[in-house]
Amino acid sequence: MSRTTKATTVLLSALFLIAIALGGYWILRETKQERCPICERSIHPHSSAVVAIAGKRVRVCCIRCGITHNFQVGQPGQIVEVTDFLSDRSMRPERAFYVEGSEVSMCDPHGSSLVDETKHTYGRIFDRCEPSTYAFAKRQDAESLVQKSGGKLLTWEQVRKETGGHDDQSSH
Numbered sequence: 001m002s003r004t005t006k007a008t009t010v011l012l013s014a015l016f017l018i019a020i021a022l023g024g025y026w027i028l029r030e031t032k033q034e035r036c037p038i039c040e041r042s043i044h045p046h047s048s049a050v051v052a053i054a055g056k057r058v059r060v061c062c063i064r065c066g067i068t069h070n071f072q073v074g075q076p077g078q079i080v081e082v083t084d085f086l087s088d089r090s091m092r093p094e095r096a097f098y099v100e101g102s103e104v105s106m107c108d109p110h111g112s113s114l115v116d117e118t119k120h121t122y123g124r125i126f127d128r129c130e131p132s133t134y135a136f137a138k139r140q141d142a143e144s145l146v147q148k149s150g151g152k153l154l155t156w157e158q159v160r161k162e163t164g165g166h167d168d169q170s171s172h
Contacts, residue, residue, distance in 0.1 A: 034059070036059075036060045036061035036062075036065060037058055037060065038060055038061075038065050038066070038069045038128070039060075039061060039065055039107075039128055039129060041061045041065075041107050041129065042061065042107075043059060043060070043061045044061065044062075044106045044107075045083065045088040046083060046084075046085045046086070046088055046106060046134070047061065047062040047063070047083065047085065047106040047107070047132075047134055048060065048061060048062065048083045049062060049063045049065075049066045049079050049081060049082045049083065049093075049135075050066075050079070050080050050081035050082075050090070051066035051069065051070060051078060051079055051080065052070075052078040052079075052080050053069070053070075053078075057080060057081075061106075061107055061129065062106060062107055062129050062132070062133065062134075063079060063082055063093075063098070063133045063134070063135060063159075064128065064129050064130065064131065064132065064133040065107070065128050065129045066078075066079050067079060067133070067159070067160075068128040068129075069128065079093045080092075080093070081093070082096050082135035083135060084096070084135060084136060084137040085099075085134040085135060085136055085141070085145070086136065086137075086141055087137065089137070091135070091137060093135070093156050093159075094156045094157075095137070095156075096135035096136060096137065096156060097135070097136045097137075097138070097139045097141075097142040097153060097154075097155065098133055098134065098135055098136070098142065098153070098154040098155070098156070098158075098159050099132075099133070099134050099136065099142050099145045099146055099151045099152070099153060099154075100131050100132070100133045100151055100152055100154050100159070101131035101132065101133075101150065101151040101152060102132055102134070102145055102146065102149040102150050102151030103149040103150050103151075104132060104134070104145065104149050105129075105130070105132045106132070106134075107127075107129035107130075107132070131151075132151075133154075133159065139153075
C-alpha cells in the first residue's frame with residue numbers, strides 16, 4: 001500500500017469516527033428529556049405551563065410548580081400559559097378549567113429527597129408540585145377526571161386566590 005493510500009485511509013477513518021461521535025452527541029442532545037428549571041423534574045407535555053420569571057417566559061413542569069415558585073418570590077399568579085391535559089395544546093390560563101388534587105401525578109418524585117444526610121428516611125412535608133393541578137379546555141373533560149381520579153374542579157380565579165393571587169395580576 002502506498003503512502004498516499006495509507007494517509008487517505010487514516011484520514012477517512014478519522015473523519016468517519018468524528019462523524020459517528022457528532023451524530024451520537026446530536027442524538028443524545030435531541031432525546032434528552034427537558035427539565036423544569038425550578039425543580040429539575042421532567043417536563044411532560046400534558047402538564048407543563050409557561051411562567052413569567054423576571055420578565056422572561058419559562059416553561060415549567062406543571063402549573064403548581066410555577067404558582068408555588070411565583071408565590072414564594074412574591075409574584076403569585078404570573079402563569080401566562082397552561083397546557084390542556086388531553087390535547088397538549090397551549091392556552092391562556094383564564095380560559096381553562098382546573099382539576100386539583102386528583103390521584104394523577106405527572107411530576108416524578110424526587111427519590112433522594114426522602115433520605116436525610118444520615119441516610120434515614122423521613123416523610124415528605126412539602127412538595128412544590130403538589131397538589132397536582134391540571135388544565136382542561138373543556139369543563140366536561142375536567143369533570144371526567146374528577147369522577148375517575150378524585151380531586152376538585154376549580155376556575156382560574158379559584159386557583160389564583162388559593163395561592164395568594166389577586167385580580168390585579170392578570171395573565172398576559
